[in-house]
Each structure stands twice: as structure tokens, then as C-alpha cells.
Amino acid sequence: MDTICYDIGPYLLLGVMRQHMIPNCDGGIISQGLSKVLQAVQLDRLFDMATVKHFDGDVFPFPLKTGARESTDETHFGVTTKQRAVDQFVRALEGWLAKLELGISPDGRGHIGEIIGEAIDNAERHSGGTSGEGRWWMAGFMTTRYKANGAATYHCHFGLLSLGCSIADSILLAPDEIRKQVVGYTQKHKSKNLSEGTLAATYALQDGITRQPPGGVGMMSLLDMVSVLGKTDKGVKASVAIVSGDACILAREPYIQPSLELSDARTLWFNESNSESEKPSEDFVKTLPYNFPGTLVTLRFQIDPDHLKRLVRGSKRKHDNN
Amino acid sequence: MITIDFDELTEGGRVHNLTGRDLGRRAREQLNLEELDKSDDEVRILVPDHIYLITPSFFIGMFAASVSLQGSLDKFFQKYKFESEPSVLRQVHDAAKRVLSVANKGASAPF
Numbered sequence: 001m002d003t004i005c006y007d008i009g010p011y012l013l014l015g016v017m018r019q020h021m022i023p024n025c026d027g028g029i030i031s032q033g034l035s036k037v038l039q040a041v042q043l044d045r046l047f048d049m050a051t052v053k054h055f056d057g058d059v060f061p062f063p064l065k066t067g068a069r070e071s072t073d074e075t076h077f078g079v080t081t082k083q084r085a086v087d088q089f090v091r092a093l094e095g096w097l098a099k100l101e102l103g104i105s106p107d108g109r110g111h112i113g114e115i116i117g118e119a120i121d122n123a124e125r126h127s128g129g130t131s132g133e134g135r136w137w138m139a140g141f142m143t144t145r146y147k148a149n150g151a152a153t154y155h156c157h158f159g160l161l162s163l164g165c166s167i168a169d170s171i172l173l174a175p176d177e178i179r180k181q182v183v184g185y186t187q188k189h190k191s192k193n194l195s196e197g198t199l200a201a202t203y204a205l206q207d208g209i210t211r212q213p214p215g216g217v218g219m220m221s222l223l224d225m226v227s228v229l230g231k232t233d234k235g236v237k238a239s240v241a242i243v244s245g246d247a248c249i250l251a252r253e254p255y256i257q258p259s260l261e262l263s264d265a266r267t268l269w270f271n272e273s274n275s276e277s278e279k280p281s282e283d284f285v286k287t288l289p290y291n292f293p294g295t296l297v298t299l300r301f302q303i304d305p306d307h308l309k310r311l312v313r314g315s316k317r318k319h320d321n322n
Numbered sequence: 323m324i325t326i327d328f329d330e331l332t333e334g335g336r337v338h339n340l341t342g343r344d345l346g347r348r349a350r351e352q353l354n355l356e357e358l359d360k361s362d363d364e365v366r367i368l369v370p371d372h373i374y375l376i377t378p379s380f381f382i383g384m385f386a387a388s389v390s391l392q393g394s395l396d397k398f399f400q401k402y403k404f405e406s407e408p409s410v411l412r413q414v415h416d417a418a419k420r421v422l423s424v425a426n427k428g429a430s431a432p433f
Contacts, residue, residue, distance in 0.1 A: 069344065070344065078333075079332065079333050079336045079337050080341075080342060080345060082341055082342055083332075083337040083339055083340070083341050083342075083345075084337055086337075086339050086341050086375070087337050087338050087339060090339075090374075090375075105409075106374060106407060106408075106409035107409045107412070109374050109375070109409075110374050110375045110409050110410065110413055113339050113341075113374065113375040113377075114375060114377050114378070114413070117339060117341035117342070117375065117377045117379075118341075118377055118378065118379055120341075120342075121341060121342045121343060121377070121379045124342070124344075125343065125344075212343075214378075214382060214386070214420045214421055214423070215378060215379065215382065215420070217378075
């Protein structure tokens with residue numbers, strides 16, 4: 001039994017699944033730390049959990065949001081659930097950073113909003129296939145943990161789940177020139193341990209690889225954001241897990257920061273030379289023995305205030321010198 | 323000069339971002355951009371200060387066809403004059419560049 005929440009993703013998925021399960025089972029045991037997180041992010045509603053009063057306020061939630069692709073034949077503009085979720089996420093992250101006496105510049109706010117907005121937009125358009133609903137769920141939180149010497153550390157967790165098409169299903173609907181690249185890569189590296197679907201999902205993460213060009217920069221931007229915000233020499237290393245179809249891709253050191261190629265496209269091939277012509281490491285890219293009908297992206301990183309303050313000072317100096 | 327006020331798209335500030343290709347497409351249809359693209363009129367796009375984000379997907383849904391038709395960033399921004407916070411203007415420029423780079427490659431882009 002987990003005593004704390006190490007990863008929000010599985011709980012998000014289990015909560016959604018539970019809505020479709022016959023309620024034959026009831027009761028169970030959960031640790032206080034985990035119950036506090038699930039209540040704070042409002043996942044307890046999906047689990048039908050009893051409410052327990054928690055007195056310490058060390059969980060800062062981004063509560064559960066859900067939405068779906070909205071009708072495009074409306075005669076008025078309307079505000080979408082996705083737009084509200086983006087604003088709420090940006091406000092939550094600003095709030096988390098404010099607790100550490102850190103702020104976000106207008107460019108930073110736009111950048112973070114763009115990454116989340118594009119991630120939800122992808123979840124709606126791609127997991128829904130060509131005509132599907134594209135339903136998604138997301139939730140996250142920051143929590144404070146204390147070391148033996150009393151020093152506080154700050155940990156952020158976020159999960160985005162969409163059901164329907166997997167990344168591999170979706171990318172195979174791309175225009176010919178992109179589909180050919182994907183197929184070329186999967187044929188070159190497929191093996192007993194790496195399926196074509198897993199390799200197609202890996203290829204689809206790279207900049208510019210999208211079902212509907214132009215675009216396809218969302219996943220590399222997400223990895224960039226997590227590797228920058230979560231950089232620390234003295235704590236838990238940042239990681240991002242992507243489960244889609246039969247693919248399970250784990251981005252963490254040394255393979256989490258995309259590298260910028262001469263063509264301006266960022267890549268992450270999960271091998272030492274970051275090369276498309278070499279197969280990805282099976283420690284980071286795995287084929288599951290089952291097919292997950294959708295995509296779960298779940299991430300965690302520790303905010304190191306000293307690192308972020310150094311980063312801000314460095315970028316100010318660079319800006320002033322220019 | 324014709325004026326489009328993006329405040330309408332946020333229902334007067336209920337949200338502070340313009341996100342999603344579907345929303346961009348809907349705005350394009352509702353605001354008759356197809357017709358505006360063909361006209362000689364300049365179009366002033368007012369982005370209120372409370373909007374901090376125009377995502378690439380929204381821009382692509384609303385303006386990709388206009389950028390492709392104009393054929394260059396200069397021509398596009400001569401016709402569509404954005405008035406916004408500098409950070410939002412940078413987002414718009416980046417998105418327009420991305421559209422143009424795909425259009426220049428001659429890719430079959432299902433905008």
C-alpha cells in the first residue's frame with residue numbers, strides 16, 4: 001500500500017474506470033497521506049470515498065477537470081471547458097510558485113498555458129479519432145514534504161488521461177509523408193520486445209510529427225518544461241510517463257531533455273547518441289503485454305527554488321546583455 | 323479598416339486564453355475570414371490585455387488559410403494588424419511562422 005501519492009496517473013485512471021465497474025466491491029484501506037491527496041484533488045468523488053477531515057494544509061491541488069471535444073456547429077463562440085481548464089492550471093501553477101516566492105513572467109505564463117492547452121487539444125482531437133468524442137480528465141497537486149533535518153521539499157504531480165485512439169492509431173492517419181517516416185522507423189527497429197505500435201508512439205513524440213500539420217510540438221514542449229522546472233541536483237529527478245496503446249514510454253534522466261537539431265526540431269530518441277537510426281533503450285521504451293485504449297500522460301517533478309532563482313537570474317542577465 | 327475584437331471570443335473576459343483548433347475554425351467561419359481574405363481591406367485584431375495566450379492550434383484553425391493565401395509573414399501582418407501585449411504578439415508570430423514553413427514545404431496540410 002502506498003503511504004503517499006508517488007504518481008497521480010494510476011489513481012486518475014482507476015477513478016475513471018470505477019465509474020464503469022459494477023459496484024460489487026466496497027470498503028478498503030487507504031493511508032492517510034494518500035486519502036488527503038485524493039480528497040484535495042477531488043478524485044475521492046470517483047472512488048466514492050468517505051470524507052475524512054485532514055488538518056494539515058500541505059497539499060495544494062489542481063482539482064479534477066474533465067471535458068470533451070465540443071460541437072463545432074454552434075452558432076456562437078462560447079467558452080469551452082478546455083479554456084477554463086487552461087486558466088485554472090496556469091493559476092494553480094502560479095499559486096504553487098508564489099508559495100516559494102517565485103513568479104511567472106507573461107511569456108512564462110503563455111508558455112505553460114500553451115503546453116497544457118495543446119496537450120488537452122491533442123487529447124480531444126487525436127484520441128477521438130476522426131469523429132470521436134475525445135473525452136479527457138486531468139488533475140494535479142503540489143505537496144510539501146519534510147526531510148529529517150526539517151528542510152521542506154516541494155513536489156508537483158500532474159496527470160492527463162484521454163480514452164479512445166492511442167498515439168500510434170492516430171499518427172497512422174497522418175498525411176503520407178509523415179506516415180512514411182513513421183513506418184520507416186518502426187520497420188527499422190521492430191523486434192520481439194518493441195512492437196510497431198510502441199515505436200510509432202515514440203516517433204510521434206518528436207517535433208513536427210503530427211496527424212494534422214502544422215504542429216506536433218506539444219510533447220517535446222512538455223518534456224522541455226518538466227526538465228527545466230524540475231531540475232535539481234539534490235532531490236527527486238523529474239519524470240514523465242506516457243502509456244498509450246501498447247507503448248509505455250518513460251522520460252527521465254538521462255533521457256528527458258529534448259535536444260534541438262539543426263532543423264529547429266527537437267528530438268528525444270531514448271538512446272545514448274540521441275539518434276533516430278538507433279533503437280530506443282528498452283529501459284525507457286517498453287511494449288506492454290496489453291493494449292491501453294487511449295493515452296495517459298503523467299508527470300512528477302520536484303521544484304528546487306534555488307535552481308529556479310538561478311535560472312531567472314541567468315535569463316535576466318542574458319536579456320540585459322542583449 | 324475592419325476591426326475584430328477578440329474579447330468577444332472570451333465572452334467579455336470569462337476566460338483569458340484562446341485555445342484549440344476547433345475554436346479557431348469556428349471563429350474563422352463566424353467572422354467570415356474567407357471573405358475578408360479576398361478583400362483589399364486591412365483588418366485590425368484587438369487582443370485585450372487580459373488575454374495572455376493564443377495557442378498555435380487556435381491560430382492555425384483561424385488564420386492558417388489566410389497566412390498561406392498571403393504567402394509571406396510581411397503580407398499577412400500588413401493585412402491583419404494585431405494589437406496585443408508583446409508576449410501574445412510573439413505567440414502569434416511564432417504560430418504564423420510555423421504555418422508558413424509547412425506551406426512552403428508544400429505539405430498536404432489539412433488545415
